[in-house]
Amino acid sequence: MSKFVLLLVICSLCLLQVKSQANRRTCEQLTRVCERNETRIGIEDSVTKYLNAECRRRDVRWKNITRCQLERAACELSLVECGQLSCANIVRVLRR
Known part of the structure; x- marks a missing residue:
């Protein structure tokens, strides 16, 4: 029984890693789309100013x-890390 539980835990961790990588790719795609439209929309809005x-x-x-x-940063913190959007977390995510 304990071997089965250990195998189940290992499989679950592998699935979480795959899901995390897929979420990170989603965030990268969203960032690329945003950057392509940056000249049209602008680099700053009321949220970033605040x-x-x-x-x-x-x-x-x-x-x-x-x-x-x-x-x-918001995408990675919410989808990949399930973290809070704070100044320190934003800096940490953007340094990667």
């Missing part, structure tokens, strides 16, 4: 992010 101002208040070393960078 986020950049708020994060700069918390960390004086904060560098402004674009709309597409925010989209990528």
Whole structure:
């Protein structure tokens, strides 16, 4: 029985890894689409302006992010990591 449970856990971990990679590819595709439309839509909107101002208040070393960078970070944090959208998490995701 314990061997079966161990096999089941290993299979589950493998499936989670495959799902994570698929989600990461989805985020990369969304980012590419955003970047292609960036000249038409612009690099900044009201959300990025607010986020950049708020994060700069918390960390004086904060560098402004674009709309597409925010989209990528939000996608990876929600689909891949199930993490919270915070200034520190955004920086961590964008450094990869």
